[in-house]
Amino acid sequence: MQAAAKSNNASFLRNVRKNKFLCLLALPGLLYFLIFKYMPMWGVVISFQDYSPYMGFTGSKWVGFEHFQRFFGNPDFWLLFRNTMAISVLNLLFFFPLPIVLSLLLNEVGKPVFKKTFQSVVYLPHFLSWVIIAGITFLMLSQSEGMVNKLLQALELDKVDFLTNPKFFWVMLTLQSIWKEAGWGTIIFLAAIAGIDPQLYEAARMDGASRFQQMMNITLPSIKNIIFILFILRLGNILDVGFEQVFLMMNGAVSKVGEVFDTYVYRVGIQQAQFSYSTAVGLFKSVIGFLLVISANKLAKKFGEEGVY
Numbered sequence: 001m002q003a004a005a006k007s008n009n010a011s012f013l014r015n016v017r018k019n020k021f022l023c024l025l026a027l028p029g030l031l032y033f034l035i036f037k038y039m040p041m042w043g044v045v046i047s048f049q050d051y052s053p054y055m056g057f058t059g060s061k062w063v064g065f066e067h068f069q070r071f072f073g074n075p076d077f078w079l080l081f082r083n084t085m086a087i088s089v090l091n092l093l094f095f096f097p098l099p100i101v102l103s104l105l106l107n108e109v110g111k112p113v114f115k116k117t118f119q120s121v122v123y124l125p126h127f128l129s130w131v132i133i134a135g136i137t138f139l140m141l142s143q144s145e146g147m148v149n150k151l152l153q154a155l156e157l158d159k160v161d162f163l164t165n166p167k168f169f170w171v172m173l174t175l176q177s178i179w180k181e182a183g184w185g186t187i188i189f190l191a192a193i194a195g196i197d198p199q200l201y202e203a204a205r206m207d208g209a210s211r212f213q214q215m216m217n218i219t220l221p222s223i224k225n226i227i228f229i230l231f232i233l234r235l236g237n238i239l240d241v242g243f244e245q246v247f248l249m250m251n252g253a254v255s256k257v258g259e260v261f262d263t264y265v266y267r268v269g270i271q272q273a274q275f276s277y278s279t280a281v282g283l284f285k286s287v288i289g290f291l292l293v294i295s296a297n298k299l300a301k302k303f304g305e306e307g308v309y
Helices: 002-018 020-048 066-073 076-095 097-107 112-127 130-141 147-154 166-194 198-206 211-222 224-236 243-249 252-258 261-271 275-302
Strands: none
Touching (some): 002 020, 066 275, 076 252, 076 261, 097 112, 097 166, 130 243, 224 275, 243 261, 261 275
Protein backbone atom coordinates (compact mmCIF):
# COMPACT_ATOMS: atom_id res chain seq x y z
CA MET A 1 0.00 0.00 0.00
CA GLN A 2 2.87 2.34 0.80
CA ALA A 3 4.44 1.62 -2.61
CA ALA A 4 1.13 2.40 -4.34
CA ALA A 5 0.79 5.65 -2.37
CA LYS A 6 4.32 6.72 -3.30
CA SER A 7 3.62 5.88 -6.94
CA ASN A 8 0.43 7.98 -6.89
CA ASN A 9 2.24 10.90 -5.27
CA ALA A 10 5.03 10.73 -7.83
CA SER A 11 2.49 10.61 -10.65
CA PHE A 12 0.65 13.61 -9.18
CA LEU A 13 3.89 15.63 -8.94
CA ARG A 14 4.81 14.74 -12.52
CA ASN A 15 1.42 15.94 -13.72
CA VAL A 16 1.82 19.18 -11.77
CA ARG A 17 5.26 19.82 -13.30
CA LYS A 18 3.99 18.94 -16.75
CA ASN A 19 0.98 21.27 -16.46
CA LYS A 20 2.54 23.93 -14.25
CA PHE A 21 1.09 26.83 -16.23
CA LEU A 22 -2.42 25.38 -16.03
CA CYS A 23 -1.94 24.91 -12.29
CA LEU A 24 -0.86 28.54 -11.96
CA LEU A 25 -3.96 29.55 -13.90
CA ALA A 26 -6.14 27.57 -11.47
CA LEU A 27 -4.31 28.84 -8.37
CA PRO A 28 -6.41 32.03 -7.82
CA GLY A 29 -9.63 30.01 -7.95
CA LEU A 30 -8.23 27.39 -5.56
CA LEU A 31 -7.12 30.10 -3.13
CA TYR A 32 -10.56 31.70 -3.31
CA PHE A 33 -12.31 28.47 -2.33
CA LEU A 34 -9.70 27.70 0.33
CA ILE A 35 -9.88 31.11 2.01
CA PHE A 36 -13.56 31.97 1.62
CA LYS A 37 -15.24 28.55 1.51
CA TYR A 38 -13.19 25.93 3.39
CA MET A 39 -11.51 27.96 6.14
CA PRO A 40 -14.82 29.53 7.35
CA MET A 41 -16.24 26.01 7.80
CA TRP A 42 -14.41 25.95 11.13
CA GLY A 43 -16.93 28.52 12.32
CA VAL A 44 -19.78 25.97 12.38
CA VAL A 45 -18.44 24.77 15.71
CA ILE A 46 -20.11 27.75 17.40
CA SER A 47 -23.52 26.23 16.61
CA PHE A 48 -22.72 23.71 19.38
CA GLN A 49 -21.50 26.40 21.79
CA ASP A 50 -22.86 29.33 23.73
CA TYR A 51 -20.48 31.47 21.74
CA SER A 52 -19.07 34.71 23.10
CA PRO A 53 -16.79 36.88 20.93
CA TYR A 54 -14.76 37.67 24.06
CA MET A 55 -14.20 33.99 24.90
CA GLY A 56 -13.58 32.83 21.33
CA PHE A 57 -13.98 29.35 19.87
CA THR A 58 -11.95 27.61 22.53
CA GLY A 59 -13.26 29.45 25.60
CA SER A 60 -16.99 29.45 24.87
CA LYS A 61 -19.22 27.01 26.75
CA TRP A 62 -20.16 23.81 24.91
CA VAL A 63 -23.95 23.27 24.81
CA GLY A 64 -24.29 20.44 22.28
CA PHE A 65 -27.56 20.39 20.32
CA GLU A 66 -29.33 22.96 22.48
CA HIS A 67 -29.62 25.55 19.70
CA PHE A 68 -30.97 22.95 17.24
CA GLN A 69 -33.60 21.84 19.75
CA ARG A 70 -34.58 25.45 20.29
CA PHE A 71 -34.84 26.03 16.54
CA PHE A 72 -36.91 22.92 15.79
CA GLY A 73 -39.17 23.68 18.72
CA ASN A 74 -39.68 27.28 17.63
CA PRO A 75 -43.19 27.93 16.23
CA ASP A 76 -41.53 29.95 13.45
CA PHE A 77 -39.69 26.87 12.12
CA TRP A 78 -42.56 25.51 10.04
CA LEU A 79 -43.43 29.00 8.82
CA LEU A 80 -39.85 29.53 7.64
CA PHE A 81 -39.72 26.05 6.11
CA ARG A 82 -43.01 26.56 4.26
CA ASN A 83 -42.05 29.95 2.85
CA THR A 84 -38.56 28.86 1.80
CA MET A 85 -39.77 25.65 0.15
CA ALA A 86 -42.66 27.40 -1.61
CA ILE A 87 -40.34 29.96 -3.22
CA SER A 88 -37.76 27.27 -4.12
CA VAL A 89 -40.35 24.93 -5.65
CA LEU A 90 -41.78 27.77 -7.75
CA ASN A 91 -38.26 28.53 -8.99
CA LEU A 92 -37.68 24.86 -9.82
CA LEU A 93 -40.96 24.56 -11.68
CA PHE A 94 -40.88 27.82 -13.65
CA PHE A 95 -37.43 29.40 -13.47
CA PHE A 96 -35.18 26.33 -13.90
CA PRO A 97 -36.71 25.04 -17.19
CA LEU A 98 -36.86 28.47 -18.85
CA PRO A 99 -33.11 28.78 -19.70
CA ILE A 100 -33.34 25.36 -21.35
CA VAL A 101 -36.27 26.48 -23.49
CA LEU A 102 -34.56 29.79 -24.34
CA SER A 103 -31.34 28.05 -25.36
CA LEU A 104 -33.24 25.63 -27.60
CA LEU A 105 -35.09 28.51 -29.25
CA LEU A 106 -31.94 30.62 -29.63
CA ASN A 107 -30.21 27.70 -31.27
CA GLU A 108 -32.92 27.67 -33.93
CA VAL A 109 -32.46 31.36 -34.83
CA GLY A 110 -30.83 31.38 -38.24
CA LYS A 111 -29.56 34.93 -38.65
CA PRO A 112 -26.59 35.72 -36.34
CA VAL A 113 -27.60 39.40 -36.05
CA PHE A 114 -31.00 38.59 -34.57
CA LYS A 115 -29.53 35.86 -32.38
CA LYS A 116 -26.83 38.09 -30.87
CA THR A 117 -29.26 40.97 -30.40
CA PHE A 118 -31.76 38.79 -28.56
CA GLN A 119 -28.99 37.26 -26.44
CA SER A 120 -27.77 40.71 -25.42
CA VAL A 121 -31.29 41.79 -24.47
CA VAL A 122 -31.98 38.74 -22.28
CA TYR A 123 -28.48 38.81 -20.71
CA LEU A 124 -28.67 42.47 -19.68
CA PRO A 125 -30.86 42.13 -16.52
CA HIS A 126 -28.26 39.80 -14.98
CA PHE A 127 -25.89 42.76 -14.57
CA LEU A 128 -28.44 44.78 -12.60
CA SER A 129 -28.26 44.55 -8.81
CA TRP A 130 -31.25 43.41 -6.78
CA VAL A 131 -31.53 46.95 -5.44
CA ILE A 132 -32.22 48.19 -8.97
CA ILE A 133 -34.59 45.27 -9.64
CA ALA A 134 -36.52 46.09 -6.47
CA GLY A 135 -36.66 49.77 -7.46
CA ILE A 136 -38.01 48.90 -10.90
CA THR A 137 -40.59 46.61 -9.28
CA PHE A 138 -41.77 49.41 -6.98
CA LEU A 139 -42.02 51.82 -9.91
CA MET A 140 -44.05 49.31 -11.89
CA LEU A 141 -46.31 47.84 -9.20
CA SER A 142 -46.74 50.51 -6.53
CA GLN A 143 -50.42 50.98 -5.71
CA SER A 144 -50.20 54.78 -5.66
CA GLU A 145 -47.65 55.62 -8.36
CA GLY A 146 -46.96 52.34 -10.18
CA MET A 147 -47.26 52.25 -13.97
CA VAL A 148 -49.41 49.11 -13.91
CA ASN A 149 -51.93 50.63 -11.52
CA LYS A 150 -51.88 53.89 -13.48
CA LEU A 151 -52.83 51.88 -16.55
CA LEU A 152 -55.58 50.05 -14.63
CA GLN A 153 -56.88 53.42 -13.42
CA ALA A 154 -56.87 54.76 -16.97
CA LEU A 155 -58.93 51.74 -18.02
CA GLU A 156 -61.33 52.50 -15.14
CA LEU A 157 -60.39 49.33 -13.30
CA ASP A 158 -59.67 48.90 -9.61
CA LYS A 159 -56.09 49.26 -8.44
CA VAL A 160 -54.27 46.15 -7.20
CA ASP A 161 -52.00 46.15 -4.15
CA PHE A 162 -49.29 43.93 -5.64
CA LEU A 163 -46.60 44.85 -3.09
CA THR A 164 -48.62 44.43 0.11
CA ASN A 165 -50.89 41.52 -0.79
CA PRO A 166 -49.42 38.20 0.45
CA LYS A 167 -51.09 36.35 -2.44
CA PHE A 168 -48.76 37.99 -4.97
CA PHE A 169 -45.47 37.82 -3.05
CA TRP A 170 -44.17 34.37 -4.07
CA VAL A 171 -45.25 34.88 -7.69
CA MET A 172 -43.59 38.30 -7.77
CA LEU A 173 -40.28 36.86 -6.53
CA THR A 174 -40.41 34.10 -9.14
CA LEU A 175 -41.09 36.56 -11.97
CA GLN A 176 -38.21 38.75 -10.78
CA SER A 177 -35.83 35.78 -10.82
CA ILE A 178 -36.99 34.76 -14.29
CA TRP A 179 -36.54 38.26 -15.71
CA LYS A 180 -33.13 38.78 -14.12
CA GLU A 181 -31.42 35.41 -14.53
CA ALA A 182 -33.18 33.31 -17.18
CA GLY A 183 -31.17 34.81 -20.04
CA TRP A 184 -27.87 34.39 -18.24
CA GLY A 185 -28.70 30.77 -17.47
CA THR A 186 -28.81 29.97 -21.18
CA ILE A 187 -25.03 30.38 -21.52
CA ILE A 188 -24.22 26.90 -20.18
CA PHE A 189 -26.89 25.23 -22.31
CA LEU A 190 -25.86 27.09 -25.46
CA ALA A 191 -22.26 26.01 -24.84
CA ALA A 192 -23.43 22.40 -24.48
CA ILE A 193 -25.48 22.67 -27.68
CA ALA A 194 -22.47 24.08 -29.55
CA GLY A 195 -20.57 20.88 -28.72
CA ILE A 196 -23.07 18.58 -30.46
CA ASP A 197 -21.71 16.86 -33.55
CA PRO A 198 -23.15 18.65 -36.66
CA GLN A 199 -23.17 15.34 -38.52
CA LEU A 200 -26.08 14.22 -36.35
CA TYR A 201 -28.19 17.08 -37.71
CA GLU A 202 -27.07 16.39 -41.29
CA ALA A 203 -28.07 12.73 -40.99
CA ALA A 204 -31.42 13.72 -39.48
CA ARG A 205 -32.11 16.18 -42.32
CA MET A 206 -31.29 13.49 -44.88
CA ASP A 207 -33.85 11.27 -43.18
CA GLY A 208 -36.43 14.04 -43.52
CA ALA A 209 -36.53 15.15 -39.85
CA SER A 210 -38.07 18.58 -39.22
CA ARG A 211 -36.40 21.27 -37.10
CA PHE A 212 -38.66 20.39 -34.19
CA GLN A 213 -37.86 16.68 -34.51
CA GLN A 214 -34.14 17.48 -34.57
CA MET A 215 -34.55 19.56 -31.44
CA MET A 216 -36.45 16.85 -29.56
CA ASN A 217 -34.42 13.84 -30.73
CA ILE A 218 -30.89 15.29 -31.01
CA THR A 219 -30.45 18.58 -29.19
CA LEU A 220 -32.41 17.85 -26.02
CA PRO A 221 -31.02 14.31 -25.44
CA SER A 222 -27.49 15.60 -26.07
CA ILE A 223 -27.71 18.17 -23.26
CA LYS A 224 -29.68 15.91 -20.92
CA ASN A 225 -26.65 15.18 -18.74
CA ILE A 226 -25.96 18.92 -18.28
CA ILE A 227 -29.59 19.42 -17.27
CA PHE A 228 -29.31 16.66 -14.66
CA ILE A 229 -26.07 18.09 -13.22
CA LEU A 230 -27.45 21.61 -12.91
CA PHE A 231 -30.68 20.29 -11.41
CA ILE A 232 -28.72 18.35 -8.77
CA LEU A 233 -26.63 21.41 -7.94
CA ARG A 234 -29.80 23.49 -7.72
CA LEU A 235 -31.24 21.03 -5.21
CA GLY A 236 -28.18 21.66 -3.04
CA ASN A 237 -29.27 25.30 -2.75
CA ILE A 238 -32.97 24.62 -2.37
CA LEU A 239 -33.09 26.35 1.03
CA ASP A 240 -31.17 29.36 -0.31
CA VAL A 241 -33.77 31.58 -1.95
CA GLY A 242 -31.69 34.75 -2.09
CA PHE A 243 -31.46 36.94 1.00
CA GLU A 244 -31.07 40.24 -0.85
CA GLN A 245 -34.07 39.79 -3.11
CA VAL A 246 -36.44 38.72 -0.32
CA PHE A 247 -35.11 41.31 2.14
CA LEU A 248 -35.62 44.18 -0.31
CA MET A 249 -39.13 43.13 -1.29
CA MET A 250 -40.42 42.20 2.15
CA ASN A 251 -42.58 44.50 4.24
CA GLY A 252 -44.76 44.13 7.33
CA ALA A 253 -47.84 43.22 5.31
CA VAL A 254 -46.18 40.19 3.69
CA SER A 255 -43.89 39.07 6.51
CA LYS A 256 -45.95 35.91 7.10
CA VAL A 257 -45.17 34.68 3.59
CA GLY A 258 -41.86 36.51 3.13
CA GLU A 259 -39.81 35.46 6.16
CA VAL A 260 -37.37 32.75 5.05
CA PHE A 261 -34.33 31.10 6.62
CA ASP A 262 -31.93 33.70 5.18
CA THR A 263 -33.81 36.72 6.51
CA TYR A 264 -34.39 34.94 9.83
CA VAL A 265 -30.64 34.32 10.20
CA TYR A 266 -29.98 38.00 9.51
CA ARG A 267 -32.61 39.11 12.01
CA VAL A 268 -31.57 36.88 14.92
CA GLY A 269 -27.88 36.58 14.07
CA ILE A 270 -26.91 40.12 13.09
CA GLN A 271 -29.59 42.34 14.59
CA GLN A 272 -30.00 40.36 17.84
CA ALA A 273 -26.39 39.07 18.02
CA GLN A 274 -27.46 35.43 18.58
CA PHE A 275 -24.44 34.07 16.75
CA SER A 276 -24.61 30.45 17.88
CA TYR A 277 -28.33 30.10 17.25
CA SER A 278 -28.15 31.64 13.76
CA THR A 279 -25.16 29.44 12.90
CA ALA A 280 -27.21 26.39 13.89
CA VAL A 281 -29.93 27.52 11.46
CA GLY A 282 -27.35 27.95 8.69
CA LEU A 283 -25.84 24.53 9.41
CA PHE A 284 -29.29 22.95 9.19
CA LYS A 285 -29.70 24.46 5.71
CA SER A 286 -26.31 23.15 4.61
CA VAL A 287 -26.99 19.62 5.88
CA ILE A 288 -30.35 19.48 4.08
CA GLY A 289 -28.72 20.69 0.86
CA PHE A 290 -25.92 18.13 1.19
CA LEU A 291 -28.37 15.26 1.71
CA LEU A 292 -30.45 16.36 -1.27
CA VAL A 293 -27.39 16.47 -3.53
CA ILE A 294 -26.28 12.98 -2.43
CA SER A 295 -29.78 11.55 -2.92
CA ALA A 296 -30.36 13.23 -6.29
CA ASN A 297 -26.93 12.13 -7.53
CA LYS A 298 -27.65 8.50 -6.64
CA LEU A 299 -31.04 8.72 -8.31
CA ALA A 300 -29.48 10.18 -11.47
CA LYS A 301 -26.99 7.31 -11.65
CA LYS A 302 -29.81 4.80 -11.33
CA PHE A 303 -31.31 6.34 -14.49
CA GLY A 304 -27.97 5.93 -16.27
CA GLU A 305 -26.78 9.56 -16.01
CA GLU A 306 -23.29 10.59 -14.92
CA GLY A 307 -24.35 12.82 -12.05
CA VAL A 308 -22.13 15.34 -10.30
CA TYR A 309 -19.51 12.78 -9.20
